[in-house]
Amino acid sequence: MPKQAKELKALQVKNLSAPGRHAVGGVNGLCLNITETGARSWILRATVGLKRRHIGLGSFPEVSLAQARDLALDMRRTISTGVDPVVERREQREALAVATKQSTTFEQAFKRFFEEKIEGELRNAKHLKQWQSTLQTYAYPVLGEKAVADIVVEDVLEVLRPIWATKNETASRVRQRIEAVLDWSKAMGLREGENPARWKGNLQQLLPSPNKVQKENRYPAVALDDFATWFRLLRTRDGIAARALEFLTLTAARSGEVRGARWDEIDLQTGIWTVPAERMKAGREHRVPLSTAAVDLLEAMPRMLNCDVVFPSPKNVVMSDMTISAVMRRIQESEVKAGRPGFLDARSRRPAVPHGLRSSFRDWAAERTTYPRDMAEIALAHTVGSEVERAYRRSDMLERRREMMEKWAAFVHGRDERR
Template sequence: MPKQIRDRLTALGVKRITAPGFHADGGGLYLRIEDGRRLWVFRFTWQTKRCWFVIGPERDIGLADAREQARLCRLMVRDGVNPIEARQADKAARQIEAGQTFDAVARRYITAHEARWRSVKHAADWLNSLTMYAFPALGAKPVASITIADVLDVLEAIWREKPETAARVRGRIEAVLGYASAMKWREGPNPAAWQGNLKHLLPPKSDIAPVQHFAAIPYADLPAAMTALSNADGFGALALRFLILTATRSSEARGCRWSEIDLDKGLWTVPGDRTKSGREHRIPLPKAALAILHDLKPLQRAPDGLVFPGGRLGSPLSDVALSKALKAAAGEGFTVHGCRSGFRDWCAEMTAYPREIAETALAHSNPDKTEAAYQRGDLLDKRRRLMEEWAVYLTTTARTAEAVPIRGHA
């Protein structure tokens, strides 16, 4: 059998070739010129048929790289693998992998297991915790490509501040990735496993010192913060203004959906699966909060879409986005949750509203079971007046302070 001549072409010579046709380099590699296109192709015989494998355009692939690709193709043919079929199988695998994102697999896991869980709320809690903490970092990633570093990106942000929540989120990520392994969508060890894995990278919950909470922002400082937020850009500032005006929790405001809002009645109904108490909470919306919603209405993506969407479609804003907005408006040392404390202090010190109205506005459970048994309603009308007065305080006090100089400093 005559010896094949290889490496007939040169890099400079390739650039000078303009004639249409197949220009052999040897070893099955050709430069194909046709209809203005210049492609590297590999010729091989498969089951007595002549086949052509397209390596790629000459403008993107140099001669040396084309020769290396041809060498790999020759090895595949020698080992009984058709390069064309191998590429098609690889493409199909990538398409399947792209469809098996962490978000999609997590939802399949919940659907597969929710029938045996104790309540619908448990399934909702699963999805809410993953949506809040895991999906922003992992949601769009194929489960096959998730690493320990990816899992740590999720957990390190909350491991010390919210150890109980972080432990639950870790366990749920582990369960989802374990499900993915059982479905043959990923291979190798589970990167969210604790024993022999994250145990060596994160401190156990028992070793984490209690979190030292920052002081709540004084209610006297909130009007100035609201003014600063009004002049700021971004969904983080808007969501924080809405949160302060409604005295709600961060997760409730960030997860707010248009389907929960009744603009005509000025009412926001947070479903029980999104509240801390597990009970539905109706929130009367003051005019300032309604103004924010009316401004955002043209941006609504779907009837059930998020009012304050995050950077990735379908995901809410992160807690960090609100914390950054608060820091920019009020300085260091305050937490978003502390804004609720500011509202409660204002109710106690600046109004004559009974305690139960303020507590109901905050969706706090009444510790007095006897009293709670007699209080069947949610005091909506009284709370509506309270929230409107709160909004007026927030939106007018700062302007009044600017107009009237403080005595002794004029």
């Protein structure tokens, strides 16, 4: 018979410290393994058939001596029935992996993906919120409770088709985000095969091109020939929201950038408004050269006590997007009430909206000036050129853009000074 190890007491086991494998007795083959770093764990040495096995039973002291002996004894009984515990554990892990793969829903996968990757990459709170809100609004009703392993092209199309033509920019982002979640799911072993949300060579063959759809559904803009009249009517309107819309027009900025503008971002002496990266759509700081008209508007604005917001709401906080839109809507309603058509987009014949003013600025730069295309794109804070080109472009054309914004201000005031 093999020599039986001395049965150690709990205190004796606790006092073991030398690296190596220490037999503790009580059950044949039960040892406490101590590594060079001092980590300690239980191991049962046993022969299964013709194979020598070292079976882990947990770490010490999380698993006590008494618990380790009970586990080792149960393992010995299992081996006596002809079952290999190592093989059994492997099969259990594989079965668990299959069960997890089959049961992980899109919503569960997205939450993990969002926590483990997106939150670590994005710093802009608005963009983080958009990731969550777009998928909750559009993807969850169709995909939320569906296992990621089972999602197919038809499921993705069910999400996208209702909004592809009417909200194409949003739909395109939803598609990209679904694709990212499913790519992550595949990398995590939760699904196999091609990504059903991939565009190239896949949905590209089933949905209209975003470029064509977006051209048809872009934000309605004020026609250039009507712009001076519209701007004159805007300037007759009272209220901070009207001044915010006026400033938005003069700077060709986005509504959120204007509504969130703070006095400490603006240098009236140099005429520069520096929008921090966290408030920009592209996540990069953006400098806006202010025309004389824009500076005059700011100098005439009252500064609220204990409020750094340039265009605050009545509660001295950032006003809502709808507040600015309401000013534009009232101008349109007044024109229609007076029997005039108002300010309709030249292509869609829909009433112009605040974001469409950026399109008006872009049309003006392209059609009525000879300024370079890139300059207008930079003014709109659009990404220009490839990553390599952007890496070598050290200037944001600030002073040249200052001249362009002065010309734009002259145009909107009805003084169309051609370059």
